[in-house]
Amino acid sequence: xxxxxxxxxxxxxxxxxxxxxxxxxxxxxxxxxxxxxxxxxxxxxxxxxxxxxxxxxxxxxxxxxxxxxxxxxxxxxxxxx
Numbered sequence: 001x002x003x004x005x006x007x008x009x010x011x012x013x014x015x016x017x018x019x020x021x022x023x024x025x026x027x028x029x030x031x032x033x034x035x036x037x038x039x040x041x042x043x044x045x046x047x048x049x050x051x052x053x054x055x056x057x058x059x060x061x062x063x064x065x066x067x068x069x070x071x072x073x074x075x076x077x078x079x080x081x
Contacts, residue, residue, distance in 0.1 A: 003070050004073070005065075005071060006070075006071045009024055009025070022052060024064075032049065035064075039059070040052060040060065
């Protein structure tokens with residue numbers, strides 16, 4: 001499952017260390033502080049910086065989606081019409 005956000009970030013389901021998490025992908029290095037300020041958790045996994053949305057605190061997901069709402073794709077736009 002993957003959600004595309006209006007600013008190019010994507011939320012995807014990722015399995016890390018045997019656990020499913022919500023990962024933010026498609027961010028620029030300059031976005032890391034902003035995402036951390038919103039409450040996303042930064043982890044280094046196999047020498048790569050990865051950002052995750054904590055699932056125990058819904059306010060982080062709410063804040064993230066206020067900053068970058070889910071992008072409408074063509075199928076959503078056609079369905080709404």
